[in-house]
Amino acid sequence: MSQPLRVGMVGYAFMGAAHSQAWRTVNHVYDLPAPVEMRVVSGRTEASVAAAAARLGWSGHTDDWRTLLTRDDVDLIDICTPGDTHAEIAIAALAAGKHVLCEKPLANSVAEARKMAAAALAARASGVRAMCGFNYRRVPAVALMRQMIAEGRLGAIRHVRATYLQDWIVDPSFPLVWRLRREVAGSGALGDLGAHIVDLTQYVTGRLITEVSALTETFVKRRPLPAASTGLSATGGDAEMGDVTVDDAALFLARLGEGVVASYEATRFATGRKNGLHVEINGSLGTLVFDFERMNELQFYSRDVPETEQGFTRILVTEPAHPYLAAWWPPGHLIGYEHTFTHQAHDLVQAIAAGQDPAPSFSDALQVQLVLDAVARSAETSAWTAVEPVSL
Known part of the structure; x- marks a missing residue:
């Protein structure tokens, strides 16, 4: 078996709890090419994130997600925060050589999503992978x-x-x-x-x-x-x-x-x-x-x-x-619902171990963002609106 895939997660509320359940479970259900280790969870306040780490099964905790970028014992950063933070965290993580799992929607705007998809494309040349978490694919x-x-x-x-x-x-x-x-x-x-x-x-x-x-x-x-x-x-x-x-x-x-x-x-x-x-x-x-x-x-x-x-x-x-x-x-x-996140974790670990791009990629998620943008523009103009193509 390969070296463990060591995970750091940012955010611990609804989605953080769902992702934690998946990381806790996936080793026990699937014969993975690399075992998962839940190393550290990040939140905004020391007391709250410490309690979340103990409750959700994380070995450590921090109140500053930026510390995850320099830790040698973190290979993947799982982003479970509100959308306004996705771009900053994901782009920094990819630049630091960390694999990334980011919850949907990828970003709050097409401009942010394009930057994230471009960063993922650039990181792929170094063997770094990125996936967006559309869990219903895994039903x-x-x-x-x-x-x-x-x-x-x-x-x-x-x-x-x-x-x-x-x-x-x-x-x-x-x-x-x-x-x-x-x-x-x-x-x-x-x-x-x-x-x-x-x-x-x-x-x-x-x-x-x-x-x-x-x-x-x-x-x-x-x-x-x-x-x-x-x-x-x-x-x-x-x-x-x-x-x-x-x-x-x-x-x-x-x-x-x-x-x-x-x-x-x-x-x-x-x-x-x-x-x-x-x-x-x-x-x-x-x-x-x-x-x-x-389901x-x-x-x-x-x-x-x-x-x-x-x-x-x-x-x-x-x-x-x-x-x-x-x-x-x-x-x-x-x-049930929680199993979709376990399947998502399984697919991501398998793709990383195989040196393959996981799906949906950040480019796939950018395409969804472009649809959402077209819907918003159409609602403003009351007119049929074309979806812009993905371009990086």
Whole structure:
């Protein structure tokens, strides 16, 4: 077995906890070419990051992420911070010769994302790798969906329908957390949720979005300033209010390559929907449907069977023959959200050990950022807007 891959992580809230779970687990599930060691986690305050290190399983901690750049015992830096810090941390880490895993969306702007993708491209010449964390690619049912489409099981793709629905800020008294501030988050539901369904649908179909027609809306324009917040939870402070500067909902039509048409909806105001990610792909020979609330299943309709037998078939994606699942439980035993991050860690470690580029690369994530940018520009002009090509 090769030398260990020693990880330093920046940020320890919602995504930091999910990534920590993956790093703790991946050695015990997969026979890796190099074992993972959780060396150090970084946060803003000494007491809080020390407590997080103990809780999440990190050997050490620091209140200054820059110390990770000079540590000889850190090979990879995992970025789980708000979007306004991604570019600075990732570019510095790559320049220091550290592999990088960065949460989505890659950055808060196309300009930042281009710089990050260019830095990753330059670092690759020295064997340094970078990956963006779109974890829903690692749902076994999604990976099977991609495989079946690539095999031609749906024939010519005609329609893509994707929605990502949440309701965690539907209460107008919910505080003005960082995800509702443009200067920190970049955008609202568009970047937080829309980035996932843009990447997922492009991934499973193998076709890129070329132009969009969009609208966005902010339903609650002022909120109380937060007294405390962590992850997706927060408590309000006194009566002082602040402006919401991001979208609450984004809807858009799109054209993909080879004549495919699509519709997308991302909102944090779908009352009753907690994490409702739904994708349907219609083709000339059949349809595939994925619903994250039933993440171990695919619905498949095929015109290749006799007419008397046609109908949607439920595929339970838990067999060892299905993507990722040979390492887990006996057939029929379900897996959950946290497993997607373990699969992500596995794929990244494998790619680094093999000297290969992991996917999605920073260039792939830049392309998603360009779609988000086109959506935002289209919403401003109420016009069809072309997606700029990736250029570095």
